[in-house]
Amino acid sequence: xxxxxxxxxxxxxxxxxxxxxxxxxxxxxxxxxxxxxxxxxxxxxxxxxxxxxxxxxxxxxxxxxxxxxxxxxxxxxxxxxxxxxxxxxxxxxxxxxxxxxxxxxxxxxxxxxxxxxxxxxxxxxxxxxxxxxxxxxxxxxxxxxxxxxxxxxxxxxxxxxxxxxxxxxxxxxxxxxxxxxxxxxxxxxxxxxxxxxxxxxxxxxxxxxxxxxxxxxxxxxxxxxxxxxxxxxxxxxxxxxxxxxxxxxxxxxxxxxxxxxxxxxxxxxxxxxxxxxxxxxxxxxxxxxxxxxxxxxxxxxxxxxxxxxxxxxxxxxxxxxxxxxxxxxxxxxxxxxxxxxxxxxxxxxxxxxxxxxxxxxxxxxxxxxxxxxxxxxxxxxxxxxxxxxxxxxxxxxxxxxxxxxxxxxxxxxxxxxxxxxxxxxxxxxxxxxxxxxxxxxxxxxxxxxxxxxxxxxxxxxxxxxxxxxxxxxxxxxxxxxxxxxxxxxxxxxxxxxxxxxxxxxxxxxxxxxxxxxxxxxxxxxxxxxxxxxxxxxxxxxxxxxxxxxxxxxxxxxxxxxxxxxxxxxxxxxxxxxxxxxxxxxxxxxxxxxxxxxxxxxxxxxxxx
Amino acid sequence: xxxxxxxxxxxxxxxxxxxxxxxxxxxxxxxxxxxxxxxxxxxxxxxxxxxxxxxxxxxxxxxxxxxxxxxxxxxxxxxxxxxxxxxxxxxxxxxxxxxxxxxxxxxxxxxxxxxxxxxxxxxxxxxxxxxxxxxxxxxxxxxxxxxxxxxxxxxxxxxxxxxxxxxxxxxxxxxxxxxxxxxxxxxxxxxxxxxxxxxxxxxxxxxxxxxxxxxxxxxxxxxxxxxxxxxxxxxxxxxxxxxxxxxxxxxxxxxxxxxxxxxxxxxxxxxxxxxxxxxxxxxxxxxxxxxxxxxxxxxxxxxxxxxxxxxxxxxxxxxxxxxxxxxxxxxxxxxxxxxxxxxxxxxxxxxxxxxxxxx
Numbered sequence: 024x025x026x027x028x029x030x031x032x033x034x035x036x037x038x039x040x041x042x043x044x045x046x047x048x049x050x051x052x053x054x055x056x057x058x059x060x061x062x063x064x065x066x067x068x069x070x071x072x073x074x075x076x077x078x079x080x081x082x083x084x085x086x087x088x089x090x091x092x093x094x095x096x097x098x099x100x101x102x103x104x105x106x107x108x109x110x111x112x113x114x115x116x117x118x119x120x121x122x123x124x125x126x127x128x129x130x131x132x133x134x135x136x137x138x139x140x141x142x143x144x145x146x147x148x149x150x151x152x153x154x155x156x157x158x159x160x161x162x163x164x165x166x167x168x169x170x171x172x173x174x175x176x177x178x179x180x181x182x183x184x185x186x187x188x189x190x191x192x193x194x195x196x197x198x199x200x201x202x203x204x205x206x207x208x209x210x211x212x213x214x215x216x217x218x219x220x221x222x223x224x225x226x227x228x229x230x231x232x233x234x235x236x237x238x239x240x241x242x243x244x245x246x247x248x249x250x251x252x253x254x255x256x257x258x259x260x261x262x263x264x265x266x267x268x269x270x271x272x273x274x275x276x277x278x279x280x281x282x283x284x285x286x287x288x289x290x291x292x293x294x295x296x297x298x299x300x301x302x303x304x305x306x307x308x309x310x311x312x313x314x315x316x317x318x319x320x321x322x323x324x325x326x327x328x329x330x331x332x333x334x335x336x337x338x339x340x341x342x343x344x345x346x347x348x349x350x351x352x353x354x355x356x357x358x359x360x361x362x363x364x365x366x367x368x369x370x371x372x373x374x375x376x377x378x379x380x381x382x383x384x385x386x387x388x389x390x391x392x393x394x395x396x397x398x399x400x401x402x403x404x405x406x407x408x409x410x411x412x413x414x415x416x417x418x419x420x421x422x423x424x425x426x427x428x429x430x431x432x433x434x435x436x437x438x439x440x441x442x443x444x445x446x447x448x449x450x451x452x453x454x455x456x457x458x459x460x461x462x463x464x465x466x467x468x469x470x471x472x473x474x475x476x477x478x479x480x481x482x483x484x485x486x487x488x489x490x491x492x493x494x495x496x497x498x499x500x501x502x503x504x505x506x507x508x509x510x511x512x513x514x515x516x517x518x519x520x521x522x523x524x525x526x527x528x529x530x531x532x533x534x535x536x537x538x539x540x541x542x543x544x545x546x547x548x549x550x551x552x553x554x555x556x557x558x559x560x561x562x563x564x565x566x567x568x569x570x571x572x573x574x575x576x577x578x579x580x581x582x583x584x585x586x587x588x589x590x591x592x593x594x595x596x597x598x599x600x601x602x603x604x605x606x607x608x609x610x611x612x613x614x615x616x617x618x619x620x621x622x623x624x625x626x627x628x629x630x631x
Numbered sequence: 632x633x634x635x636x637x638x639x640x641x642x643x644x645x646x647x648x649x650x651x652x653x654x655x656x657x658x659x660x661x662x663x664x665x666x667x668x669x670x671x672x673x674x675x676x677x678x679x680x681x682x683x684x685x686x687x688x689x690x691x692x693x694x695x696x697x698x699x700x701x702x703x704x705x706x707x708x709x710x711x712x713x714x715x716x717x718x719x720x721x722x723x724x725x726x727x728x729x730x731x732x733x734x735x736x737x738x739x740x741x742x743x744x745x746x747x748x749x750x751x752x753x754x755x756x757x758x759x760x761x762x763x764x765x766x767x768x769x770x771x772x773x774x775x776x777x778x779x780x781x782x783x784x785x786x787x788x789x790x791x792x793x794x795x796x797x798x799x800x801x802x803x804x805x806x807x808x809x810x811x812x813x814x815x816x817x818x819x820x821x822x823x824x825x826x827x828x829x830x831x832x833x834x835x836x837x838x839x840x841x842x843x844x845x846x847x848x849x850x851x852x853x854x855x856x857x858x859x860x861x862x863x864x865x866x867x868x869x870x871x872x873x874x875x876x877x878x879x880x881x882x883x884x885x886x887x888x889x890x891x892x893x894x895x896x897x898x899x900x901x902x903x904x905x906x907x908x909x910x911x912x913x914x915x916x917x918x919x920x921x922x923x924x925x926x927x928x929x930x931x932x933x934x935x936x937x938x939x940x941x942x943x944x945x946x947x948x949x950x951x952x953x954x955x956x957x958x959x960x961x962x963x964x965x966x967x968x969x970x971x972x973x974x975x976x977x978x979x980x981x982x983x984x985x986x987x988x989x990x
Contacts, residue, residue, distance in 0.1 A: 101715075102715045102716040103712070103715065120983075185856075185859065186860070186861045291986065291987070295806070296983075299806060299986075300979070301712075305712075305733050305737075305976065306708055306713075307979070308712065308713070470713045473713035473714055477714050477716075477719065478716070478717065479717050482717070489719070490719060568702055569706060569709065569710050573672075573674050573700045574699065576701065580701070580702065583703070584701060584702070586851075
């Protein structure tokens with residue numbers, strides 16, 4: 024049966040049969056396999072869907088970014104000046120103080136990226152490779168961390184350290200810590216707290232797929248724990264570099280944290296100049312575009328570093344023979360140490376912003392000259408009874424769910440291309456476009472969307488997408504795609520081709536192969552990517568601000584409105600409720616995965 | 632490679648279909664309002680706290696629907712500028728005349744003279760070409776101080792440079808707080824006019840910094856610093872200062888007694904209203920009716936009731952309407968109006984200087 028393939032060949036069921044088929048069919052004299060590939064209806068469609076994919080990438084990423092960047096050279100093109108070609112914006116952007124700001128941005132970016140990656144790696148190791156009792160605490164806390172807005176992180180620290188603040192009330196005089204916090208170190212601290220959960224998710228997902236056999240091989244050959252750690256780090260380099268690049272890009276594009284915390288110590292960063300150019304009248308888009316070009320230059324440097332570090336090597340470790348890893352059984356001291364590290368990290372990353380939220384929304388008079396401190400849930404009652412919160416929260420939740428679904432699907436395709444061992448020009452271009460989208464502050468990205476989709480040409484073509492929820496969704500997808508793709512690259516780069524090839528050789532079509540082989544391996548990372556996108560989109564501000572359809576404000580705009588009207592209590596209560604709703608979604612999603620997903624999907628990363 | 636593409640096939644198809652679905656549903660919902668010809672929703676870009684309430688009241692009174700895009704002034708200005716080759720707004724309202732003067736210079740505003748009876752302050756704030764309309768005014772800066780913590784009350788800006796006030800005065804960062812640039816511009820205008828004002832103002836702020844000026848991001852942060860005793864005096868917008876007084880008059884707290892005075896001179900900071908020259912004739916006509924309604928007694932009642940501890944604390948600029956209770960009946964006698972066409976374009980330069988030298 025196995026040597027004479029008929030057109031209706033039965034799919035072999037046993038290992039023996041599989042081996043037999045594998046050894047005969049590709050080289051079989053009948054030539055039926057290539058014939059079947061030729062007649063597959065999908066093969067004729069092959070070009071078209073990839074074209075659709077690239078058209079989408081061009082429409083949602085390339086065109087808006089390119090149009091914005093073009094304004095630096097040609098303000099007249101989009102009615103932002105009279106000159107058709109000029110370099111004056113660059114002269115202004117590259118003068119004096121800006122160079123200092125640029126170096127500051129670079130410094131903040133590098134330190135933040137390295138700090139986040141080191142801590143993220145350490146936590147991933149504790150959670151995935153040891154039996155530390157506190158590891159579940161961290162897994163549960165990661166999404167809360169992703170959700171903690173930098174506003175709350177900064178606020179929490181300020182309320183602790185400020186003169187007359189909580190630490191002073193309880194008898195400490197944190198003068199040194201205050202000097203430390205209100206300056207570059209504080210900026211790096213807050214940005215690192217924002218970067219850790221991302222670095223952790225990317226690295227931990229990859230570590231989950233790294234079977235125990237590699238570490239065992241090192242130990243068998245006489246290597247000590249350090250040697251095995253070195254091998255592990257080397258095998259995980261795509262994920263580590265992915266984390267480094269994205270945290271770096273996020274850090275250099277941040278404005279809020281830096282501008283709040285650098286007010287005491289003079290420490291200008293590049294984004295300050297950019298915001299100054301486009302949030303004051305007259306709005307100077309050409310100058311902002313010139314600054315954006317420079318930020319992109321930094322991203323090129325980051326990508327060069329990444330490709331230099333990973334050049335020409337393969338990181339495919341996930342094959343059919345991956346073995347469960349052995350968790351390291353920690354001694355009592357080991358348990359104590361990992362427990363202490365986890366707890367300190369949780370207090371710093373989650374406790375402080377939670378305190379910020381509490382002090383602003385529940386306690387009245389905390390940390391003030393006033394002696395009266397009292398608890399009050401007034402702010403929550405006010406928010407819950409007003410439709411001003413409910414409607415935006417529901418709207419944002421819907422938008423976040425649609426965005427997460429579209430972005431995760433697209434990200435799977437992007438990640439597959441980025442992880443390809445033979446990276447072609449298109450994959451390199453995709454890599455650059457995705458990272459560029461992160462390095463440009465959200466407001467630049469949103470302005471690019473207005474330039475592109477509010478063109479009179481669009482009306483002429485009959486495309487009326489500007490000012491609709493559809494355009495906001497596309498912009499959200501474009502904003503989320505870079506980080507969602509990168510969160511999957513680590514896993515995709517580990518998928519060994521041999522597994523899919525074996526499945527295809529046994530007669531499965533591409534779709535079936537995807538569901539039978541690829542899906543089980545990446546199901547959990549895909550779910551994590553979906554949740555990552557959902558939670559990040561729910562509270563997204565800069566794109567929401569510029570692109571929301573008139574009359575349907577997203578929740579972040581509502582929160583911002585309350586905060587800017589000095590309603591700190593109400594604004595923070597809205598924020599806390601939005602975060603709680605998102606954590607609810609995360610909990611339900613993992614619960615459903617545990618109940619509904621096939622057993623095989625959950626097996627990956629199993630430990631013994 | 633083939634497999635990669637096949638994988639891409641299914642994913643891309645799914646993506647395309649979801650995107651198409653999203654597009655279809657939203658296009659359908661977006662297309663529906665433009666059914667009738669005579670009335671179309673007025674698109675209002677607004678950074679004023681009482682906008683939603685007044686829009687709702689106007690719709691109830693006139694039957695004209697208003698779609699509000701409510702945001703801070705900065706993002707709204709970015710949006711208007713980015714939409715310049717195909718404007719989407721019908722009317723725009725925000726604090727500060729400088730943005731409106733710049734829009735006017737760019738030929739983006741439709742001049743209109745309201746039918747309401749504007750008083751003398753309102754007239755002084757109305758530009759000669761009537762390109763925008765003042766809806767009310769606040770002043771910058773109001774000096775708010777904690778009377779429970781200090782008895783020293785300054786009488787001039789020079790007093791703030793003396794040792795009695797060392798390290799105890801706070802203001803906002805003009806890069807992050809909208810009303811703060813007009814305050815600095817007003818100070819410059821007062822100290823040296825349009826000739827040497829910038830240099831004189833920079834010299835004054837440098838001395839103020841040498842005397843321990845504390846710079847906080849926005850009005851709310853400066854008020855927090857005052858509440859917590861980090862400073863005893865805050866230079867902020869009058870509506871934020873009076874809002875603080877209203878809040879603590881209603882719920883008094885021991886050790887904190889906010890009081891407000893106005894040093895000579897205070898700079899008028901009008902909330903202004905502009906009509907888009909590029910909007911459809913229908914929206915332009917609706918926008919005119921809207922501003923007439925806002926300045927009518929009924930509209931003023933709504934505006935004063937909607938945000939009583941924030942943006943409703945303004946001095947009306949129409950005859951026959953008095954400000955809310957805690958405000959003095961008239962604007963401070965030493966108030967000045969500054970020329971937005973001169974001071975507006977200097978904003979970037981001054982804010983950058985402030986960031987480099989004072990912050």
